[in-house]
Amino acid sequence: MAEEKKSFMQQFMDFLNKYGVIGLAIAFVMGAAVTKLVSALVADLIMPIVGALIPGGDWRAATLVIANIKFMVGDFVGALIDFIIIAFVIFMIVKTIVKDKK
Numbered sequence: 001m002a003e004e005k006k007s008f009m010q011q012f013m014d015f016l017n018k019y020g021v022i023g024l025a026i027a028f029v030m031g032a033a034v035t036k037l038v039s040a041l042v043a044d045l046i047m048p049i050v051g052a053l054i055p056g057g058d059w060r061a062a063t064l065v066i067a068n069i070k071f072m073v074g075d076f077v078g079a080l081i082d083f084i085i086i087a088f089v090i091f092m093i094v095k096t097i098v099k100d101k102k
Contacts, residue, residue: 034093038086046085047078 006014016022051059062074 031090034089035086038089039082042082042085047081 047060056062058074060074060078062077064071064073
């Protein structure tokens with residue numbers, strides 16, 4: 001018995017289901033949303049406290065000038081702190097999900 005030929009749409013839907021593309025797309029969108037949320041948390045709630053403790057306040061604008069090279073040290077440190085907090089939040093979410101599956 002010959003296998004029935006599938007339409008392009010059926011083949012596409014089989015692809016989406018077989019490789020979990022829809023789940024991956026949802027995870028990507030959720031990851032982007034969590035990143036925006038945590039970045040806002042850091043920028044709006046945590047960093048003002050840090051800025052109040054540091055003389056001069058605007059530490060993200062701090063630069064280090066060596067010869068004619070200007071290093072944006074404050075911006076880098078801010079991005080590093082954002083990354084660490086985002087990575088920690090994602091770690092805690094994944095840890096909770098994996099614990100619930102066991």
